[in-house]
Amino acid sequence: MATSGPVRATSGSPIPAKRYTKGDRTKERIVDAAAELFSKSGYLAVSLRDIAGAAGLTHAGALHHFPGGKDELLMRVLERRDQIDADVLFDEHLDAWDHLDQLLHIVERNAMTPGLVALYAKLSNEASDTDHPAHTYFRRRYEILREHFAGILGELAGDRPGPRPDPDAAAQQLIALLDGLQTQWLLAPDTIDMRGRLIDFLALLGIDTSRWESDPG
Amino acid sequence: MATSGPVRATSGSPIPAKRYTKGDRTKERIVDAAAELFSKSGYLAVSLRDIAGAAGLTHAGALHHFPGGKDELLMRVLERRDQIDADVLFDEHLDAWDHLDQLLHIVERNAMTPGLVALYAKLSNEASDTDHPAHTYFRRRYEILREHFAGILGELAGDRPGPRPDPDAAAQQLIALLDGLQTQWLLAPDTIDMRGRLIDFLALLGIDTSRWESDPG
DNA sequence: GTCTATACGACGATAGAC
DNA sequence: GTCTATCGTCGTATAGAC
Numbered sequence A, B: 001m002a003t004s005g006p007v008r009a010t011s012g013s014p015i016p017a018k019r020y021t022k023g024d025r026t027k028e029r030i031v032d033a034a035a036e037l038f039s040k041s042g043y044l045a046v047s048l049r050d051i052a053g054a055a056g057l058t059h060a061g062a063l064h065h066f067p068g069g070k071d072e073l074l075m076r077v078l079e080r081r082d083q084i085d086a087d088v089l090f091d092e093h094l095d096a097w098d099h100l101d102q103l104l105h106i107v108e109r110n111a112m113t114p115g116l117v118a119l120y121a122k123l124s125n126e127a128s129d130t131d132h133p134a135h136t137y138f139r140r141r142y143e144i145l146r147e148h149f150a151g152i153l154g155e156l157a158g159d160r161p162g163p164r165p166d167p168d169a170a171a172q173q174l175i176a177l178l179d180g181l182q183t184q185w186l187l188a189p190d191t192i193d194m195r196g197r198l199i200d201f202l203a204l205l206g207i208d209t210s211r212w213e214s215d216p217g
Numbered sequence C: 001g002t003c004t005a006t007a008c009g010a011c012g013a014t015a016g017a018c
Numbered sequence D: 001g002t003c004t005a006t007c008g009t010c011g012t013a014t015a016g017a018c
Helices: A022-041 A048-055 A059-065 A069-089 A096-110 A114-126 A135-157 A167-187 A194-204 B022-041 B048-055 B059-065 B070-089 B096-110 B114-126 B135-157 B167-187 B194-204
Strands: none
Touching (some): A022 A059, A022 A069, A048 A059, A048 A069, A069 A096, A069 A114, A096 A194, A114 B167, A135 B167, A167 A194, A167 B114, A167 B194, B022 B048, B022 B059, B022 B070, B022 B114, B070 B096, B070 B114, B070 B135, B096 B194, B114 B167, B135 B167, B167 B194
């Protein structure tokens, strides 16, 4: 970190905050277009030419900004979305109950953005191949989520009597339930109430779910 | 069904059990190759030329036997595998406890065939697109599974006291858990004990899991 | 009925001109 | 920074040899 600044001694201009070049704006346009098209049609059905066209250039032009090609573009879309969730999930000022509230909110929002949910669902399974471009990304993602929910569930389990289930195992189950519900919901949206099944599961864990009993207002 | 037999009157030979033509054998070789390649690399990464090559002919030759192309080949692979599971899952001579035993066995077998598990996991999420070749297949598959486990869980819930959860909702949760555990297990096999987490969940439902307490012998 | 040869359009990707 | 041109591969389709 100590060497990140410009150090050219002979030049009078230290190359300062030349933020937001034309290329940066183009990059953003491309990622915007990619996010919208991926959300609507998934990853595989969208071509680089489609994305570039929606952003107003050719596919070769887009490749100049994202040398990694379609894969890199995908990662940028994922990271941007993840940042939003991370901000609400990992707010350290919140307690365990607030964190569960946030989870409920994310589930409710997901139910309104099937495109992006489908993208994540497809990718998290494609990425099981070790050499998939998003493999380490998803491995790490699940690791973090598991740790996060294990902490929350462990905290809440302390509130009540009875046998104490392993919080890490419960976190694995919770995440698995969320993913699996999405699979069924994407296939047949009308038959699956993701929010309801999540609350059911929390109740099975012995958590007081009365605060979420009625439908979201 | 009444018209399935040969009816040629003038010929002395009624074209009887001329089973297993050369084409049938070729068909089988192609499906075998497709199953192996799909299991190893998924559906999308495998080309029709790869499959045909592994079966010893050109891609055009394979298209003669499967005019539906790659899609039809996929369905044949899925149907063949499903037949095996269906035989053990839907045996009407078994009671609810036996059915859960069968489920445990399938989970244990799955833990030894990651390729095929990965194929199913990827496909069931790809197939969320309405026009995917396997969409209706998976929709129906989940419908059947849900009905199956709802019956089992409803039966077992009757055995014990306390509040009666909706069997259909519990079945959705059970299937979701199985799918979601697979996703995590495929990404990081060492960190996930699918059998253990399944038993945990059954215990949460109030089912006596003492019969599965120790590791499989 | 079984299969090869060949061609089409679209894809991801690269090289090099402007 | 963006383009055109080009490559190899994909799924698919058709004609015709055997």
